[in-house]
Amino acid sequence: MRCAILGFVAGAAFLQTRPALPDPWHLLACALAAFVLLLALRGPLRAACAGGLLGFCWAAFLAHAALSHELPKADEGRDIQLIGTIANLPHDFGEGVRFHLDVETALTAAAQVPPKLALSWYGAPSGASTIRPGARWRLTVRLQRPHGNANPYGFDYEAWLLGQGVRATGYVRPNGDNRRLDAFVPTPSNLVERSRDALRARIMEALGGKPYAPVIVALVIGDQRGIEQADWDIFNRTGVSHLVAISGLHITMIAGLAAWAAASLWRRSFFTRAQLPLLLPTQKVAALAGATAALLYVLLAGFGVPAQRTLYMLSVVALALWCGRLASVSHVLCLALGLVVVLDPWCLLWPGFWLSFGAVGVILFAGVGRIARQEQGWRGALRLAARTQYAVTLGLVPVTLLLFAQVSLIGPLANAVAIPVVSFVVTPLALAGSLLPAPLSAPVLLLAHLAIEALAAVLGWLAALPHAVWSAPSPPPWLFLLALGGTAWMLAPRGWPHRWVGAVSWLPLFALLPTHPPPGQFRVTAFDVGQGMALLVETERHRLLYDTGPQYAATQNGATRVLLPYLRARGIHRLDGMIVSHSDVDHASGALTLLEALRVDWMASSLAPGHPAVRKAQSGHRRCVAGQRWEWDGVAFEMLQPDEASYADPGLKANARSCTLRISAHGRAILLAADIEAAQEAQLLASAPDRLRADVLLAPHHGSGTSSTPAFLAAVQPSIGVFQVGHRNRYKHPKKQVYERYGELGIRRLRTDRSGALVFDFGEGAEDIAVSAYRREQARYWHGR
Structure with a gap:
């Protein structure tokens, strides 16, 4: 059975790497092949192969079903009136x-709306207090098909939407017909979400804007x-982010308390x-009570993967006890694994x-002949906890480096402090405070907040230590597997020879260095940041960032969402230079975040002296001025605009002062023109016509x-034009006539919203420039392109 489940998971995981879904006939053939394997082969290999085929077919079947609910392109961008119920916590x-909105009826004629939408309501009436889960509304919305930024090492928003069952996103249009029809529509899911909403409201009201109130909400x-x-940065640096959630330990604790209470009452x-024990054994009642309490808690917790895993494991143990059959821990874990993937094959992506x-697998593996021994007394319990933490810390190092490109060195110490505080103080107090009646709830919740506030102060001090985190580039698959094998060697049971030798496999993992172009060549990465600009220029030993992306939300910008995850995954922790072309928010929003997160040797910009990024850079800041030149590793950089006189003109728009940079090597060049307009293009034609020629042009503005005037394009003569634009952006960039102008001149057009x-990669000689597009190289069936 275990081999079949592992094969099933592997088959489902393989499907998530496919650029397209197999057609129904191929799925039928796979299912028949699985049946033949079951009949023709024997042993673990048969079970694993048959399970793999079935996992592939099952995941493909669910994917076909999910993708069948598609918003027609004709319905994108038009007003649609519909009726639906709010399906989750706003x-x-x-x-x-x-x-999220569960659609009941589309009132607009001929509109075909998917059953579930993700909506934003700007300026919503009375905020989230009016928009509550389970309420039925009539709304006018404007929708689009799922789309997210596509970058290496970035978050795949489209995959997340697919896993949530959301097949269209959009926003609510300001309309006098928007109104609530029913305060609550009674369904099981709405009841759960309304209960979660009520608990959140109680906690936030009792804590009255305390800084760690959201952490208490997360724990409940x-x-x-x-x-x-x-706060997330501190939790991640100290390796305790797994505690700021409904973890398996919390669910097990609640289930254990419920089982103990039920057994005590039933026994008496x-x-x-x-x-009563003569009618039904106390053990069975305790198992049922524990499993029921775990189910209720997991439902309130939002049904995340760690919560599901614990629930299924507890349920299997309870079922085994009721049936009078002992279940081995490995069987329990595999059953939980299979159930999670059966219900949600997209969870494998996260x-x-x-x-x-x-973590559970490491504990089981390391426990063979070591952790599983009986430990007596409180000293034994401490030794067991220490060994378990040691095993988990070592066992997850390769996985953590692969997923996050960093490992918290301070994590074991931080967890030794945080686990007992969160699990045995904060969480019980938070749960009790959220359930107690009003006069008693506030003091208990305040006590929980006081504990988490004290813990956060300790974690903040630990996170600030100079070597709290070890960072390295995300390893290639072969290196990851080597480190994984060495880790298993280190955690092998007692008697295994020379377990310390396993540590040798970590040396190439931690010594891995960022890749770089060969000498005299350079690479430019144009990120998909939506409606904004951000490009990374790399030479053999230097790196320059040109612009820093737009602002997405109050605490989210191009740096936090795209640039920093990419740089960390590549192992890049220092920039030799950063150019912020001008002050528009779609170019400069991530500058301050990057200066705070990375070492930046110098910053050049046309920003005003009072700009926060300029103040942060201090003496490392310089103005962009035409004529500035430097060379890195055989690659030439030249600033073409703005001229010094432009800074004395207070009426000049920020676009007119855009830092225009030309980068060249071996006769190949790229021109980064930011947001210059026709007037600045004319100035360039007059002042530097012989220095405009470039193979790649970042389309101005x-x-x-x-x-992109005809004269300017004729002077540059690019073979490739790059348009960094947002999907269906409100400015309608690129303009149709401009986009067609590039095509009429034979210029290859590339758009980040599509590619x-x-x-x-700018190489030597006259060969073509190597171009790779992320959506083409990493195509997935849910991208829909």
Whole structure:
């Protein structure tokens, strides 16, 4: 059975790497092949192969079903009136509210709307207090098909939407007909979500805006969206982020308390003479009570993967006890693994799945002949806890480096402090405070907040230590497997020879260095940041960032969402230079974040002296001025605009001062023109016509109608034009006539909204420039392109 389940998981995981789904006939053939294997072969190989085919078919079947609900392209961008119920906890993000809507009826004629939508309501009435789960609304919405930024090492928003069952996103249009029809529609899922909403409201009201109130909410109902990014940075650096959630330990604790209470009362027949244990054994009642409590808690927790894993394991143990059959721990874990993947094959795409099951698997493996021994007394319990933490810390190092490109060195110490505080102090107090009646709830919740506040102060001090985190580039598959094998060698049972030798496999993992272009060549990565600009230029020993992307939300910008995850995964922790072309928010929003997170040797920009990024850079800041030149590793950099006189003109728009940079080597060049317009293009034609020629042109002002004049394009003579634009952006960039102008001149047109991140390798000689597009190189069936 275990081999079949592992094969099933492998088959489902393989499907998630496919660029397209197999057709129904191929799925039928796979299912028949699985049946033949079951008949023709024997042993573990038969079970694993048959399970793999069935896992592939099952995941493909669910994917076909999920993708069948598609928003027609004709319905994109038009007003549609519909009726639906709010399906989850709304999230107040300051400017409005985000929520999922289960569609009941589309009132607009001929509109075909998917059954579940992800909506934003800007300026929603009274915020999230009015928009509550289970409420039925009539709304006018404007929708689009699922789309997210596509970058290496980035979050795949489209895959996440597919796993959530959401096949269209959009926003609520301001309309007098928007109104609530029913306060609550009674269904089991709505009842669960309304209960979670009520608990969140109680906690937030009792804590009255305390800084760690969102952490208390996360521990009670699993809603982590309110936690500040700065707090997440501390939790990640100290390796305790797994505690700021409904973890398996918390669920097991609640189930154990429920089982103990039920067993105590049942054994005493609820203090009557009914002799209930004679009717049903106390152990069975305790198992049922524990499993029921775990189910209720997991439902309130949002049904995440760690919570599901614990629930299924407890349920299997309870079922085995009721049936009078002993279940081995490995069987229990495999059954939980199979159930999670059967219900949600897309969970395989997320780090939480691998960390959750990986941690339990490490404990089981390391426990053979070591941790599983009986430990007596409190000293034995401490030794057992220390050995378990040691095993988990070592066992997850390769996985953590693969997923996050960093390992918390301070994690074991931080967890030794945080686990007892969160598990045995904060969580029980938070649960009790959220359930107690009003006069008693506030003091208990305040006590829980006081404990988490004290813990956060300790974690903040630990996170600030200079070597709290070890970072390295995300390893290639072969190196990861080598380190995984060495880790298994280190954690092998007693008697295994020379277990310390396993540590040798980690040396190449930690010594891995970022890749770089060969001498005299350079690489440019144009990120898919939406409606904005951000490009990384790499030479043999230097790196330059040109622009830093747009602002997405109050605490989310191009740096936090795209640039920093990419740089960390590549093992890049220092930039030799950063150019912020001008002050528009779609170019400069991530600058301050990058200066705070990385070492940047110098920054050049046309920003005003009072700009926060300029103040942060201090003496490392310089103005962009035409004529600036430097050379890195045989690659020439030249600033073509703006001229010094432009800074003295207060009436000049920020676009007109865009830092225009030309990069060249071996006769190949790229021109980064930011947001210059026709007037600045004319100035360049007059002042530097012989230095405009470039093979690749970053389309000025995202392909706006005010730029890319015929004369300018004729002078540059690019073979490739790059348009960094947002999907269905409100500016309608690139403009149709400009986009067609590039095509009429024979220029190859590349758009980040369609291709994802673009990488250009400028080699030596006259060969073509190597271009790779992320959506083409990493095509997946849910991308729909």
